[in-house]
Amino acid sequence: MADVVLKDLNMRFGDTQALSNLDLAIRDGEFVVLLGPTGAGKTTTLRLIAGLERPDGGRIEIGGRNVAGQSPAERDVAFVFQQYSLYPHMTVYENLAFPLRAPVRMLSNDEIDRRVREIAQMVRIDHKLDNRSTRLSGGEMQRVAIGRALVREPAIYLMDEPLSSLDAKLRAELRLELKRIQKELGSTLLYVTHDQVEAMTMADRIGIVAEGRLLQVGTPREIYGNPANLHVAARLGQPHINLLPADLLPGGSPPKGTKTIGARTEHLDIVVGKDANAEVDWIEHLGDQNHLHIRVRDHKLVTLADPYLSIKPGDRINLTLRDPLYFDASGQRLA
């Protein structure tokens, strides 16, 4: 495994500036997630590291070496794509063994067999080793695709939304497993997604990207609790953070220059019935939790509410702020 350093990367496709001055240092053994909307430049970043594209400017170092002149094979990376890309005519076993059979590796059949079985067990596909890879469910195919990357020990694993084609239950399962395996192997992993839950649960550090720029890098806790600007604040949190004018609600102490207040559920105190300044519009029942839609003058807010909170549409409530986030007119975070 190795550290990977991206310095001032730039990439343009025709009129589209896909990446602008991107700097990122991924430490050896670190799980970094790039989180951003579609078209943000996430896949382009992975393709540049893998050597599938050449940057217009900047430098990529893997394990301290500049890889500019190196082919994808020489760079020693393993790529997992969104769509399982298995060899359909091969069994699961052969798919897993394939990357180990390259002549340069000079591994004995016993070594290959040991490694294949070890990884198959890790990704929980060991009971299907003799199956044709086409005779598998979507989740199983994706396990094999991930296993086929993990069977090697490259400098870095690059994963492009590897779980996005799976159903929610399987995604949640594989998310946990992938994190466990990465820890076990001590792998360096750069993972791309637009799913905030994946980013929050798996990453050692998250990089928030938008329009080809890296806006902030930090631990999930830092990115969630200490966002640098409105854009980053809006990427995380369910329901979405409420962006309110500075004078809408009492509570908090907005610093000079505050234009917008960012209020998530934990920044809103609700008291039913007393000194009402807001009204419950409607309640979305999601089972384990409720989304409370609230109206304050002509502004609408959404917050999480305890399912046992005795409240109904039309009820008047008192809403106050508790240590919310403050942003200036340009969207930058204030203290």
Ligand SMILES: Nc1ncnc2c1ncn2[C@@H]1O[C@H](COP(=O)(O)OP(=O)(O)OP(=O)(O)O)[C@@H](O)[C@H]1O
């Ligand atoms: N080969 C290409 N030719 C032209 N434009 C491209 C090419 N590859 C990427 N782009 C453009 O570069 C920008 C960044 O694309 P990229 O695929 O890196 O985004 P992304 O963040 O991975 O998005 P998604 O989540 O949809 O995969 C987009 O505007 C995209 O249309």
